[in-house]
Amino acid sequence: MIAPTWVQLVFLACGVCFILALKGLSGPKTARNGNLIGAAGAVIAVAVPFFYKPDGVDHLHHVPLILAAIAIGTAGGVYGARKVQMTQMPQMVALFNGVGGGAAALVALLELHEHGDLFDWFPLAATAFTIVVGSVSFAGSVITFAKLQELMTSRPVVFPGLPVIFGGSFIAAAVLSVMLVNQPHLWIGVVLALLGLVVGVLLVMPVGGADVPIVISLLNAFTGLTVAAGGYVLSNTVLLIGGTLVGASGTFLTLLMANAMGRSVANILFGALKGGSTLGGGEASDRPVKSAGPEDVAIMLNYAERIIIVPGYGLAVAQAQHSLRELVDVLSERGAKVDYAIHPVAGRMPGHMNVLLAEAQVPYEQLKEMDEINGDFKDADVVLVVGANDVVNPAAKTTPGAPIYGMPILNADEAKQVVFLKRSMRPGFAGIENELLFEPNTTLLFGDAKDTMSKLLNAVKAL
């Protein structure tokens, strides 16, 4: 497809928009504008084919149908994006990523069907890559979605023959790709797509508990690379640049995230296959703990000078962030120094907790990152752990073999008093018991966080 020069220049400009978008998205002040620039680039790029004669045809065919399809997709996308709760953001990203991967695979299949016989070996290899990896991304994202939405167990799913089936599908995909390069038949492409789906499912199934969001990020990078390969097949710079940007930055981001959890990506993906260690307990223990009512905790907070809040996923689920913000305001007014300690993987995705607290209008300055505040815990009078668990679990330091072993944690155990707000003795996402719950200076305040938090707020106000 040779496009006229002005089209090529517009596409280059759209590629630049994507660069500026990523650049913007990596700074808090510029993030929103960055996203808008990216959207502008994307919209312009998509509008272009309606205004020139692509690939020898005198005009774009099926324009009404295409516009209708875009309208349907847009409506669905906007609806989903508007309705989703902030706690469900990871699932949403996974789903959007999956459909993108699926679309890339379909585009590659079509291109194979239409022009495959004219292709050289290199474009054919890129086509095979796009079909397989796009399907992997699609199927993997769907499973990820199911796990996070609790449509299926979030624990690792492993069965005896899994590594064999996985390896077999992988090899079959490689062999078929080579076949496709030699003879560009559509059926080979279709089989490749099906194999990709199998590989995608098998890739994500054994990934357990705490690690699913890393997989989302990885699949996101995969989709980026498939789009880049698709751009090569279609000779389209904007697809190539946009896809490559996402592929490269996504891969890097995945490494950053895995790093924040103290894990390697290989370990996350294949750890469960080697058996064992990601399979934590999961049932509630009945060892004795110290529990208290909101009034007792209120008194404790009232006399504390230095308070650190550790918010976690449960805070978000309970939608207790607004009452928490209010509680913090009251306590600060009374002279206590209160900060939020944000663990990088608190919540279900890195940076997720910041989004949730930002939603509740917590001032940015009160949010302290882990490295910044970890030294302060030993001076804290009270640490209030609201719906968090794994991110303060000392097993990460003390129990080799625990699924979170090696992950840096917040040193809540060093504080004078620790108060947990949770509903039960059930463990967190990683499925392992938290020794800190049984320590003598730990107090539990049972109940749904939203409910206990407002009781606590009233009790503090009453003092």
Next chain:
Amino acid sequence: MIAPTWVQLVFLACGVCFILALKGLSGPKTARNGNLIGAAGAVIAVAVPFFYKPDGVDHLHHVPLILAAIAIGTAGGVYGARKVQMTQMPQMVALFNGVGGGAAALVALLELHEHGDLFDWFPLAATAFTIVVGSVSFAGSVITFAKLQELMTSRPVVFPGLPVIFGGSFIAAAVLSVMLVNQPHLWIGVVLALLGLVVGVLLVMPVGGADVPIVISLLNAFTGLTVAAGGYVLSNTVLLIGGTLVGASGTFLTLLMANAMGRSVANILFGALKGGSTLGGGEASDRPVKSAGPEDVAIMLNYAERIIIVPGYGLAVAQAQHSLRELVDVLSERGAKVDYAIHPVAGRMPGHMNVLLAEAQVPYEQLKEMDEINGDFKDADVVLVVGANDVVNPAAKTTPGAPIYGMPILNADEAKQVVFLKRSMRPGFAGIENELLFEPNTTLLFGDAKDTMSKLLNAVKAL
């Protein structure tokens, strides 16, 4: 020039080396390896043409002569690079940059001579650009060298007709470039080169005192862009990528530097043309000051608990950094807390002071950047200003119109005692008087820094 695929791949790899080189050079731990990777890429790229058949000719002609020329250039470059003193680094960079720009202009002239009649308008425009800007870079760098090496006055040189001549040459260059695009005659190229030389001289002449190093950085970026344009003319990726990298990063670096001096680049280049403000005094004043001997200063230092050293260009000229390091070691041993406050433009180039102190093996941790230490001056018992002047001159804050007005400075004036080591009452590079010298809590220790520093060291040791 269509090169075989392997050559193109090698060139791409060399381009990647340059990227990695710049990346490495921007971190202290990786800098040296980065530079070596860049050198490796450059050497490989230059070796390539000896191993394939460029441009239809069956082999590279004149190989012995070319190798001889490379040998001569290498010998000269290595000799210069080895012999230069660290204080003269800015001149050396200027000179190397200038010859690079000159080479680019010559290459473009040759290309015009050999293939100009085959060129489209766009390559011709690029050729014109390379010739003009390469010559500007060459001439400008030579003048810069002369100014820094004190072969001519470092004060701004302005004469009445200057803006007119400058503007005229500029317009003439533009007109001739248009002519060249229409009819690729060699003589037009030669005239363009001469005009470029004139523009280069006139561009740097009026830049005065403190600002010359910014001009080096700017000319460096110019040369990068000419090399990029040359790469386009020769259809050579490695020239294009390497040149563009330098052009872009050099421009950015120039802005960073100008920012550190609190000036705009336009103001630096054309400030003097508008007349006036960059023309400081330059003669020594004879207002009364308080001076003292090394013994008095030694006693002062001996009883100080918090000492901050402000090193400047004079320290480097005097080669007193080694005795200074020794003095600091002795004082630290006796329990004082001593740090070096490094102004970003102390010395003659940003970061220059760090190089000089690193040469004297001052430990990295004792070097504090301006923002880091500026709050500490008010607690300092003694500030020892060694061969520095402008970077502690309060005129930057108090005297609008002073050449350094707006530049952030080190708050030495807030300290309890200030001691200056300098030879005379003469001003610094910017040519303006320093009020701080006349303050009641300022003491002057006159003499060459190397000499007074060792006397001071002995006096301290004797206590």
Next chain:
Amino acid sequence: MSVSVVWLTFFVLSVFVGIEVISKVSSTLHTPLMSGANAIHGIILLGAVLVTGTTDNTFALIVGLIAIVLASVNMVGGFVVTDRMLQMFVRKKPKADAATQTPGDTK
């Protein structure tokens, strides 16, 4: 230059841009960044439109339209959801004293 080398060069340069441009991101912004990047690869919509609009085979047309729907969900939904997340970061203007704010807006 051969076409494949040209594309390889685009690819290599874009890899560096992609990595360098985000290498300073703070973990606060990981989620919106991932989501924004996710929206960007929705540009596969352009590919889907080009392929669908140049075919005359009914089967290909149907598959192409499905690809368009999927890709638009990715692209449009991605940008909208990212914007929704980022709105929250922007809303917080520096207040004189966080503790004296009115508690309002508790959903």
Next chain:
Amino acid sequence: MSVSVVWLTFFVLSVFVGIEVISKVSSTLHTPLMSGANAIHGIILLGAVLVTGTTDNTFALIVGLIAIVLASVNMVGGFVVTDRMLQMFVRKKPKADAATQTPGDTK
């Protein structure tokens, strides 16, 4: 794609790489960075070699040889002088206590 657009794309991407790659540099390293970048544009030597080695005109040959000499000074000198500067940064290994060092090596 047309050749000029290809080169323009290379240029644009390289501009971003160039800026992003150095945007984290601390002012400590400005001087070596400038010097290293200066050495990199010495790659014009490659251009000088290519032009000189494909001409048969004596005048052009002489000019080309001059260009080669100048460019090699830029390239080789640039890398060597940068290395010399950077050696100083590397030499300092963390010492137990800076104050107890032997003063030696005062030139």
